[in-house]
Every structure is written in structure tokens, then in C-alpha cells.
Amino acid sequence: MTDHREVAIVRWPGQTPPIEDGLAALLAAYHLRTEAEKGILVAAVDGLPDxxxxxxxxxxxxxxxDVVLVALLGDVAVGCLVVTSPANGQSEIKRLWTDPEFRxxxxxxxxxxxxxxxxxxxxxxxxxxxxxxxRTGAIALYERLGCTVTESWDERDQLVCMQRTG
Incomplete structure (x- = not known):
């Protein structure tokens, strides 16, 4: 089990070791797993939506x-998250993913x-x-950090919209 104190959170791109490949691998895993969980079999990145x-x-x-945050364990990218640029006092968190080996x-x-x-x-x-x-574990984590379920802004079925104010 990884202790998060060993993990460095860095802003990408930035003054970090080259991590583009690690970030790409995390994003690929995120999207392939999400499609599989939705019941859409996609064998490789080439089969994902554009x-x-x-x-x-x-x-x-x-x-x-946007701001991309990458969790590094040494020089290995083990997690990522995207924060959109503020608009009307709001930002959105997207693409939270931790390599399953490091969860x-x-x-x-x-x-x-x-x-x-x-x-x-x-x-x-x-x-x-x-x-x-x-993704009940993620929902529980968001709730622990003060996020609450809110009215949906997205029409996709089975998507829960949450927010944290203040």
C-alpha cells in the first residue's frame, strides 16, 4: 500500500520530469475502463471516441x-486529475484516476x-x-470532501452530478 506522503502532486506541464507518456497511459486506462463499465467493449485507444x-x-x-495534476511516486505517474479553468466562479474536476496497482x-x-x-x-x-x-467508492470520497449531489447538468443516464461550494 502506498502512503500518499510519498507521492508528489505536480502541475503538468511544468517543471517536472517528462511525464507525458505516464499521463497518456493514465488517461487511456481511465477511458478504456469507463467504456468497459458502460458496457462498451473497446479493445484499444484507437477504438475510443475522438x-x-x-x-x-x-x-x-x-x-x-485547464490544469492537469499528476501524482508521482518517484518518477512514475500513478494518478491524475483535471481542473477546468474557472468560469462564472466555477471549475469542474474531471478525469480523476489512480492506477489500480496504487489504490x-x-x-x-x-x-x-x-x-x-x-x-x-x-x-x-x-x-x-x-x-x-x-463508482460508489469515488462518490463516498467526494462526499467525505464536502461534495453533495446536485441537479444534473448532464443528460447521460447513470451520471451523478455533485458540487462543493465555498
Whole structure:
């Protein structure tokens, strides 16, 4: 089990070792697993929808206006999270993912804590996110960090919308 105190949370791109491949691998795993959980069998990144494939192949462009946080254990990328640029006092957290081999050690909590701190430092009043209803562990984590279920802004079935204000 990994102790999150050993994990460094870095902003990407930034003054870090080159982690593009590690970030791409995390995003690929996230999207492939999500599609599988939705019952859509996608064998490889090439089979993902264009918008997801673009995040994996060119995250610098896909997230140009956003902040990408990467959890590093040594020089290995073990988790990631995206915080969208503030708009109307709100930001959105997306793409929270921890490599399954490193789960249970506080990496997701550390990423979320860094994301919430970043949002507060940038004057964001409300942080929102959406999560598939079957990801009960993630929902419990979000609730522990003060997020509550709110009216949906997304019409996809089985998607739970949550937010944290203040």
C-alpha cells in the first residue's frame, strides 16, 4: 500500500520530469475502463471516441485551458486529475484516476485536495464534478470532501452530478 506522503502532486506541464507518456497511459486506462463499465467493449485507444482519443494522444492541446495534476511516486505517474479553468466562479474536476496497482493509499485524496486548493487560490466558489453511479467508492470520497449531489447538468443516464461550494 502506498502512503500518499510519498507521492508528489505536480502541475503538468511544468517543471517536472517528462511525464507525458505516464499521463497518456493514465488517461487511456481511465477511458478504456469507463467504456468497459458502460458496457462498451473497446479493445484499444484507437477504438475510443475522438474526443477521448485526443486527450490521450495530445493532452497538451486537449487540456490547454485547464490544469492537469499528476501524482508521482518517484518518477512514475500513478494518478491524475483535471481542473477546468474557472468560469462564472466555477471549475469542474474531471478525469480523476489512480492506477489500480496504487489504490488505497490516499493518492486520489491527495489529488482532490490539491485540486480544491488550486480552485480556492483562483477564486473559485463552486467546484463541480460528475461521476458514474456505479463508482460508489469515488462518490463516498467526494462526499467525505464536502461534495453533495446536485441537479444534473448532464443528460447521460447513470451520471451523478455533485458540487462543493465555498
Amino acid at each position: 474526443r477521448y482519443r485526443a486527450e490521450i494522444t495530445d493532452p497538451r492541446t486537449a487540456f490547454a485551458d 488505497g493509499g490516499g493518492i486520489a485524496s491527495a489529488l482532490l485536495g490539491a485540486a480544491l486548493a488550486h480552485a480556492a487560490e483562483n477564486g473559485v466558489d463552486t467546484v463541480r464534478l460528475s461521476v458514474w453511479e456505479w
